[in-house]
Amino acid sequence: xxxxxxxDLGLRxxxxxxxxxxxxxxxxxxxxxxxxxxxxxxxxxxxxxxLAGIGVVRSVRGRAGGVQLAESAPxxxxxxxxxxxxxxxxxxxxxxxxxxxxxxxxxxxxHRLAAAxxxxxxxxxxxxxxxxxxxASRPRDTPVSLGLPHTP
Amino acid sequence: xxxxxxxDLGLRxxxxxxxxxxxxxxxxxxxxxxxxxxxxxxxxxxxxxxLAGIGVVRSVRGRAGGVQLAESAPxxxxxxxxxxxxxxxxxxxxxxxxxxxxxxxxxxxxHRLAAAxxxxxxxxxxxxxxxxxxxASRPRDTPVSLGLPHTP
Numbered sequence: 001x002x003x004x005x006x007x008d009l010g011l012r013x014x015x016x017x018x019x020x021x022x023x024x025x026x027x028x029x030x031x032x033x034x035x036x037x038x039x040x041x042x043x044x045x046x047x048x049x050x051l052a053g054i055g056v057v058r059s060v061r062g063r064a065g066g067v068q069l070a071e072s073a074p075x076x077x078x079x080x081x082x083x084x085x086x087x088x089x090x091x092x093x094x095x096x097x098x099x100x101x102x103x104x105x106x107x108x109x110x111h112r113l114a115a116a117x118x119x120x121x122x123x124x125x126x127x128x129x130x131x132x133x134x135x136a137s138r139p140r141d142t143p144v145s146l147g148l149p150h151t152p
Numbered sequence: 153x154x155x156x157x158x159x160d161l162g163l164r165x166x167x168x169x170x171x172x173x174x175x176x177x178x179x180x181x182x183x184x185x186x187x188x189x190x191x192x193x194x195x196x197x198x199x200x201x202x203l204a205g206i207g208v209v210r211s212v213r214g215r216a217g218g219v220q221l222a223e224s225a226p227x228x229x230x231x232x233x234x235x236x237x238x239x240x241x242x243x244x245x246x247x248x249x250x251x252x253x254x255x256x257x258x259x260x261x262x263h264r265l266a267a268a269x270x271x272x273x274x275x276x277x278x279x280x281x282x283x284x285x286x287x288a289s290r291p292r293d294t295p296v297s298l299g300l301p302h303t304p
Contacts, residue, residue, distance in 0.1 A: 001238050001269055002154055008244040011261065012252060037252075078264070091153050092160040100164060100189075108287035109163065112230070112279050117153055119275040123268040127261075135260035 007085040010047050011078075011132070012037045017057060017069045018133030027066030054084045056129065074130035079121040081129070091117055159237040162199050163230075163284070164189045169209060169221045170285030179218030206236045208281065226282030231273040233281070243269055 016036050020026050030048055034041040048067050051057040056073045060066060091113050094100045100107075168188050172178050182200055186193040200219050203209040208225045212218060243265050246252045252259075 001156075001243050001272065002241075002245075003243045003265075004153075011244070078261070086153050089154075091155045092163070093154075109230070109279075109284055112276060113155075116272045116275040120153065120268045120272040123271040124264060127264050132261055 001091070003082070004086060006047060006050070007082055009037060009039050009044070010051055010081070010085050013044065013047060013051065014056065014069070014073065014081075014129055015132050015136040017067065018073075018129070019137055021069045021133070022137060027060060027064070027068045029066045033067065050085065054081065056081065069129075074128060074133065076129045077125045078127040078129065078132065079124035082124060083121050090114060153243070155234070156238060158199060158202070159234055161189060161191050161196065162203055162233070162237050165196065165199060165203065166208065166221070166225065166233075166281055167284050167288040169219065170225075170281070171289055173221045173285070174289060179212060179216070179220045181218045185219065202237065206233065208233065221281075226280060226285065228281045229277045230279040230281065230284065231276035234276060235273050242266060 013033055016033060017026075017028060020028055028036070030045050031041055033048070034044040037044070048057060048059070052059055052067075054076075056070055056076050057067050058070045060068065090110060092110075094107070094110060165185055168185060169178075169180060172180055180188070182197050183193055185200070186196040189196070200209060200211070204211055204219075206228075208222055208228050209219050210222045212220065242262060244262075246259070246262060
C-alpha cells in the first residue's frame, strides 16, 4: 500500500516549513524547498499550490516573499490533510485492465476497501501538523530510548 | 492511496475461482484465469504462485489439472490476505528521492503511518474470502436497493 509521492513530499514540505517557522526566516522560496527535499521545482510548486488551497501554507509576494506555514497549520490533523491530498479514487482500479465484473458498482469489496481507507485516515485524525513539526525539530543525534535495559 | 496491482489481481483471481468452485469444473488453468481477468499470463502465474504460498489456492497437476481454491480459502480474512500480498514497505518511501532527515529511523510520522496501515488491514479482518465469493456469485442484474423511498 502506498501513498502518492504528492502527499509524501507535501508532508516533508510542511515539516521543513515548520522548522523554518521557529527561526527568524519563516519563509522559504519554492526553489529553497525543492533544494531541501531534493525534488523537482515544478513538482514542488504544484504541491505548494495544493497546500495553499487546503489553507495549510500561504504565499507571500514581493522581495522578501516566499511560502510559509499558515497560522492554522499546526492544528490541522494529518488524517484531514491526507484526505485532501490523496486522490479520491479507490485503492484498487476497478476499471483496469478491463472493467472488473466484480469490483464495480455496488461490489461488496469496493465498499469495504473504501471503509478501510477511511479507517486509515481516521487513525491519523489525532495526529496534528504541530506534532510532526515538534518531532522534526527535535535533535536527531540524541539516541532514542527503545526501552531496553542498559547493560552495565 | 493504492494497493498494488498484485493484490488487486489476486482478489479477482480468488473471486473467479470462487465462482468456478460452485460448478462441476472448479479448476482453471493459468491461461484461463489470465483470459478471465485480462492480465498477462506470466503475471497471473506469479500471483497464483503467491496465493498458493499463502495456502488460499492449490495447484493440481496432470491432464485435468489446474488451479482451484483451497478448502480453507473461504475462511481466510481479506485483512490477513492483504497483509500477506502487500509489500512490507512503509506507505511512503523514506529513502527517496534522498534519505529523508525526518521520515527515517524513529520518526513519529513513520510510526503513525504504520499504525494507520494496520488499521486499514484490521478493518478488513471480519471480511472473508467466502463473503467476496458470495458477492461475486450473486446476480448482477438485480437492482440493489439503496434504501431510498419509492416515489408512487
